[in-house]
Amino acid sequence: MSREICIYQEFLTDAHRAAIRSAADQAGLIPHFFTLDQFEEARECLQHCEVLYAHSVKLLRAAPASLKWYCCSFAGVDPYCKDPSVFANPDCMLTNSNGYGVTIAEHVVMVTLMLLRRMPEYEAVVRDRKWTNQLPIRSIRDNEFTLLGTGNIGSNVAERLRGMGAAKITGLSRSGQAVSGFDAVYPISRLDEILPSAKILIMSLPGTAETVHILDRARIALLPRDAYVINVGRGTAIEQMPLIEALNEGRLAGAALDVMDPEPLPPDHPLWSAKNLILTPHVSGNMTLGYTCDVNVEMFCADLLRYGQGKLPQNLVDRTRGY
Amino acid sequence: MSREICIYQEFLTDAHRAAIRSAADQAGLIPHFFTLDQFEEARECLQHCEVLYAHSVKLLRAAPASLKWYCCSFAGVDPYCKDPSVFANPDCMLTNSNGYGVTIAEHVVMVTLMLLRRMPEYEAVVRDRKWTNQLPIRSIRDNEFTLLGTGNIGSNVAERLRGMGAAKITGLSRSGQAVSGFDAVYPISRLDEILPSAKILIMSLPGTAETVHILDRARIALLPRDAYVINVGRGTAIEQMPLIEALNEGRLAGAALDVMDPEPLPPDHPLWSAKNLILTPHVSGNMTLGYTCDVNVEMFCADLLRYGQGKLPQNLVDRTRGY
Numbered sequence: 001m002s003r004e005i006c007i008y009q010e011f012l013t014d015a016h017r018a019a020i021r022s023a024a025d026q027a028g029l030i031p032h033f034f035t036l037d038q039f040e041e042a043r044e045c046l047q048h049c050e051v052l053y054a055h056s057v058k059l060l061r062a063a064p065a066s067l068k069w070y071c072c073s074f075a076g077v078d079p080y081c082k083d084p085s086v087f088a089n090p091d092c093m094l095t096n097s098n099g100y101g102v103t104i105a106e107h108v109v110m111v112t113l114m115l116l117r118r119m120p121e122y123e124a125v126v127r128d129r130k131w132t133n134q135l136p137i138r139s140i141r142d143n144e145f146t147l148l149g150t151g152n153i154g155s156n157v158a159e160r161l162r163g164m165g166a167a168k169i170t171g172l173s174r175s176g177q178a179v180s181g182f183d184a185v186y187p188i189s190r191l192d193e194i195l196p197s198a199k200i201l202i203m204s205l206p207g208t209a210e211t212v213h214i215l216d217r218a219r220i221a222l223l224p225r226d227a228y229v230i231n232v233g234r235g236t237a238i239e240q241m242p243l244i245e246a247l248n249e250g251r252l253a254g255a256a257l258d259v260m261d262p263e264p265l266p267p268d269h270p271l272w273s274a275k276n277l278i279l280t281p282h283v284s285g286n287m288t289l290g291y292t293c294d295v296n297v298e299m300f301c302a303d304l305l306r307y308g309q310g311k312l313p314q315n316l317v318d319r320t321r322g323y
Numbered sequence: 324m325s326r327e328i329c330i331y332q333e334f335l336t337d338a339h340r341a342a343i344r345s346a347a348d349q350a351g352l353i354p355h356f357f358t359l360d361q362f363e364e365a366r367e368c369l370q371h372c373e374v375l376y377a378h379s380v381k382l383l384r385a386a387p388a389s390l391k392w393y394c395c396s397f398a399g400v401d402p403y404c405k406d407p408s409v410f411a412n413p414d415c416m417l418t419n420s421n422g423y424g425v426t427i428a429e430h431v432v433m434v435t436l437m438l439l440r441r442m443p444e445y446e447a448v449v450r451d452r453k454w455t456n457q458l459p460i461r462s463i464r465d466n467e468f469t470l471l472g473t474g475n476i477g478s479n480v481a482e483r484l485r486g487m488g489a490a491k492i493t494g495l496s497r498s499g500q501a502v503s504g505f506d507a508v509y510p511i512s513r514l515d516e517i518l519p520s521a522k523i524l525i526m527s528l529p530g531t532a533e534t535v536h537i538l539d540r541a542r543i544a545l546l547p548r549d550a551y552v553i554n555v556g557r558g559t560a561i562e563q564m565p566l567i568e569a570l571n572e573g574r575l576a577g578a579a580l581d582v583m584d585p586e587p588l589p590p591d592h593p594l595w596s597a598k599n600l601i602l603t604p605h606v607s608g609n610m611t612l613g614y615t616c617d618v619n620v621e622m623f624c625a626d627l628l629r630y631g632q633g634k635l636p637q638n639l640v641d642r643t644r645g646y
Binding site: 102103106107109110113114116117119122123125126129131132134135136137138139140141142160163164165263264265267272279280281283286287288289290291 | 425426429430432433436437439440442445446448449452454455457458459460461462463464465483486487488586587588590595602603604606609610611612613614
């Protein structure tokens with residue numbers, strides 16, 4: 001019996017397909033490619049595949065118990081970890097794709113500058129076809145940043161902030177282990193001690209049981225009045241009502257959220273109208289960017305080769321830990 | 324008779340005043356400080372001063388013929404060069420202040436990312452409290468940039484783009500002389516040859532007779548359909564009507580203008596409603612930023628010392644050339 005891979009992906013170029021074919025061939029597997037409009041065809045093919053490369057809970061639920069490896073082409077795998085019933089095979093390996101660091105870091109630099117340079121206020125003036133005097137602004141140069149999450153995204157953000165002259169970059173991670181590009185990294189257990197001096201808090205945490213409401217009402221109250229909060233990880237990491245209150249009452253200078261809870265946000269949600277808030281509809285990690293897709297396909301191909309050699313994939317997710 | 328300096332400035336801190344006092348003392352001059360609400364007091368004092376540090380055409384017009392040096396705390400000195408009648412003393416030295424490079428470069432990085440990441444479109448969706456799929460975006464990493472103007476602003480922009488992984492940075496300047504940080508610099512005379520391959524055109528030219536409508540209708544038509552135009556120099560550098568037409572008809576991907584002609588823009592001007600255009604009310608070079616003010620004061624103090632020694636100031640502007 002032939003060993004097969006079901007690939008259900010948008011944005012793959014001919015070069016990506018060729019790279020996957022070559023790696024699959026070396027691993028002794030046959031790839032089958034489907035675009036997002038071919039769900040039924042993909043589901044049917046999947047029944048005799050041992051590997052699935054996709055980002056679809058629905059398709060994964062349709063997989064047979066013989067599926068050995070699900071490679072998710074997104075970075076955030078919380079939908080696959082929270083509910084084990086999505087896997088018919090409880091021992092199915094789960095890997096993720098971390099090519100998003102660069103594009104998410106560019107998003108973070110953009111919204112950081114938009115907040116520091118008061119763009120929400122200038123944009124409101126311009127929409128009214130009015131002019132204004134210069135507002136007091138701040139810069140990345142000589143400024144201090146606190147990064148909650150020091151993984152692929154955090155490291156790419158730190159590198160870019162440093163390149164623009166940031167004075168101090170502090171990281172916070174589960175382990176508190178030193179990471180290149182950071183002036184210091186502390187364990188998240190010291191968060192309460194660090195928040196009162198955080199000027200710009202950049203959050204890029206995975207969605208796990210431990211990160212839900214990690215920035216809750218009490219911690220939002222610890223932030224200085226001139227602090228900015230940026231979140232590109234998971235919306236559940238922030239307790240939203242106290243954040244909205246702090247923004248509307250001027251107890252925080254501003255925020256930029258690319259992720260929120262729930263998504264999409266309902267039309268009557270108070271986040272839409274919060275003051276000095278930049279909202280984007282979960283678009284910071286964009287697969288349309290050639291570079292991101294290139295990296296994700298490279299990661300999948302490298303793990304395919306390891307899989308063919310009987311080795312564990314490098315991007316293996318601990319399904320109980322959630323990342 | 325004592326030799327005196329009139330200083331008419333906002334945003335000066337005690338440290339700035341102390342630095343100016345010290346430099347003035349070494350140069351054998353006595354400084355008098357006025358804030359912007361003390362115009363009459365400043366004008367009266369100015370009558371017996373030989374140096375003026377300000378950014379006010381009105382105050383300069385009130386200066387005596389004995390004024391020897393006007394230091395403008397802004398970078399753009401076109402108002403002082405276009406109309407020689409603003410100087411009662413035709414031989415009065417004019418210097419400018421170039422501390423704006425960092426803050427303007429941060430503005431350029433911000434609007435570049437906003438254009439590449441389709442923020443005008445996402446912001447319109449969010450204002451309607453709607454959600455959207457990801458739009459195809461582009462990144463600074465691996466991208467190519469054409470900088471029209473390779474001075475203090477252009478160099479600071481190039482440094483930041485490089486730090487974010489730009490693949491190619493081409494400069495264009497009057498001389499075409501090599502500048503560190505650029506892959507190549509060409510003379511502006513080769514502009515027509517370079518525009519058809521310009522992906523992101525960043526303009527930071529001074530306002531002189533030569534730069535008026537340097538990006539005119541014919542040159543706008545040379546740009547590729549997916550090009551972006553960013554202008555932080557002078558509004559007069561772009562012929563605005565054909566730019567608006569190109570944006571509205573989709574012959575350009577987008578633009579970001581911090582400068583326009585005239586300023587403030589009248590309420591019925593077609594720029595306000597042009598497609599994929601980010602307008603800001605001439606705020607990229609912001610004196611409220613401590614760093615900018617620090618550099619500007621340092622430049623003035625260094626030139627004060629030179630002035631005391633009978634040397635020409637380092638930031639001397641050629642009033643006929645205009646920069």
